[in-house]
Amino acid sequence: MGIEAKLALRQTQKLVMTAMLQQAIKLLPMSRLELVQVIRQELTENPMLEEVALAEDGDTPAEDEEGEGVTDPASEGVMDAKELMDLNWDDYFPEEWEWKGLPYEEYEEKFSYENTIRTPTTLSAHLTSQLMMSTDDEMVRQVGVFLIGNIDEEGYLRCDLDEAMAATQAERATVERVLSLIQSFDPTGVGGRDLRECLLIQIRFLGLEGSLVETIVSEYLPTLEARGAVHITDVAKELTKTLNLSPDEVAMALRILKHLDPQPGLCFAAEPSEVIIPDVIVMKVGEDYQIFLNDDGIPRLRISSTYKSLLRGGQMSQPEAKQYLEEKLRSALWLIRSIEQRRQTLYKVANSIVTFQREFLDHGLSYLKPLVLKDVAEDIGMHESTVSRVTTRKYMHTEQGIFELKYFFHSGIESNGGPAISSLTVKDRIKKLVAAEEPNKPLTDQQIVAILARENVKIARRTVTKYRRELKLPPANRRKRMSEVRRV
Structure with missing residues (x-):
């Protein structure tokens, strides 16, 4: 069979990612800071761009432009200078999308920068800073960083010394010495491996070594935990008799014990300091909500009138220079x-x-209602991926607080005979139940399940456990012990 050449026509479809589309997609997930950086970079590199001065910001670029229509640069191979310059800027900044600005008085009243400031530092960063200032020994620093990394948000060490030895190749004596160093750091009591050690660290910091308070914590803490705060009078009587002390001496020791902190790490937050500037401001005017895009700090761009005149007037004698400016204009x-x-x-x-x-x-x-990306995508006629990109690292200021746009997207929990309930609403309910519980009879996860069931919320115990952990709430037995220590 011979080989022959022939010409055939075939119609196919393929997706072409234009330069403009690539750029638009790239800009969608950017935060305000990243967008400003991109704009500043383009202003530096592209002579056809210039920033609209603040005094001119009330005018749109449409005011000094004339033309018959807009030609999409992405759809053309090469455009001549006249086509590039004769643009109707109203199509770039339609009236319905024009940023009208927020009256300063209303903005100042509704928006407070104090509400955007998160707590200053983390426990881990605070401890690491003290470690670095305490020693320049590399081995001590290495062991210290490992131990600090295993201290939970309450301030307790959650690893064995053997683990630290294996991870850092340090001797036990070195690990113990570094742990002792960390236990001397602020906040007092941090680095304890259990409640007893945490309280003893604080007692020694107060200079109460050998005192009755130290004796009670060292030898009778299990009794206090077992009997509970509700029986503290009986415990005090037993201690008075056992230790052959006066009631006043025991009462004074118990009062000191009451003021010790069983969770020293909680004075620090789990997140670093960050000031959030909202991208969207939602204000209620009458019965309706008005939405404002916060463009403050984002440079507004327009085409340079100088270079625009050069292209429009045909004053470019060098083809290379003309081609360069046309490319920069596109x-x-x-x-x-x-x-x-x-x-x-x-x-x-x-x-x-x-x-x-x-x-x-x-x-x-x-x-708060359950909401998924698909709901919003169908509502506005866009793809889910577009909605996902534009909600990344964007914040909305409302009268309820400042929220990342992704905050509003979450799953729902089934209810008996009613609409699904937001998982965030369920978490909030769990948090309130724990806050209102009797300290000496904290609610177990199963009891929370039963309460929610009576409120027509259908939820499994393992889900309650998961939500409780995400809320950083200890289990019932630990909450009971902590309550007893506080009430001693």
Whole structure:
């Protein structure tokens, strides 16, 4: 069979990712800071771009432009200078999307920067800083960093010394010496391996070695835990008799013990300091919510009038220079349109979230509804991936607080005969139940399941356990012990 060449036509479809589309997708997930950095970089590298001065910001670039229409740079191979410059900027900044700005008085009243400041540092960072200032011995630092990494948010060491020895190749004496060093750090009591050691560290810091308080913690703490705070009078009588001391001496020791902290690490937060600037501001005006995009600090761009005149007037004698400016102009237009597309998408998503979560905005967390990306995507006619990108590291300021847009997307829990309930609402309910429980009779996870069932919330015990851990709430037995120590 011979080989022959022939010409055949075939129609196919394929997805082409244009430069503008790539840029638009790239900008969507960027935070405010990243977007500003990109814009500043482009202003440095692209002579066709210039920043609109603050005094001119009330005017849109449309005001000094004339033209018959807009030509999409991504759909053309090469555009001549006239086509590039004769643009109707109203299509870039449509009236319905134009940022009107938020009246300063209303912004100042509704938005407080104090509400955006998170707590200053973490326990781990605080301890590590003290470690680095305490020694320049590399082995001590290595062991110290490992031990600090295994101290939980309450301030307790959650690893064995053998684990530290294996991980750092240090001798036991070195590990014990480093642990003793960490136990001398602020907050007092940190690094204890159990409640007894935590309290003894604080007692020794107060200079009460050999005191009655140290004796009670060293020898009678199990009795206090077993009998509980409700029987503290009986315990005091027993200690008075056993130790052959006066009631006043025992009472004084128990009062000192009451003021020790069983969770010294909780004075630090689990997250680093961060100031959050919202991308979207939601304000209630009358019965409706108005949405404002917070463009403060984001440079507004326009095409340079100087270089625009050069291209429009045909004054470019060198073809290479003309081609360079035309390419830079296309790049500038792509960036401006991509930024505007990002704004429009952010507005649409925020508006959809406000529509779905209006009851939350009115009444608080108990009214938060289950919501998934698909719901918003279908509402605004966009793909789920687009919604996911635009909700990444974007924040909304509401009268209920400042929330990342992703906060509003979460699963639902079945209810008996009613609509699904937000998992965040269930977590909030668990938190309130634990806060209101009797200290000497804390609720077990199974009891919480039963209470929620009476409230028509269908949830498994393992799910309650998972939510409790995510809320950083100890189990019932530990909550009881901590309560007893506080009430001694």
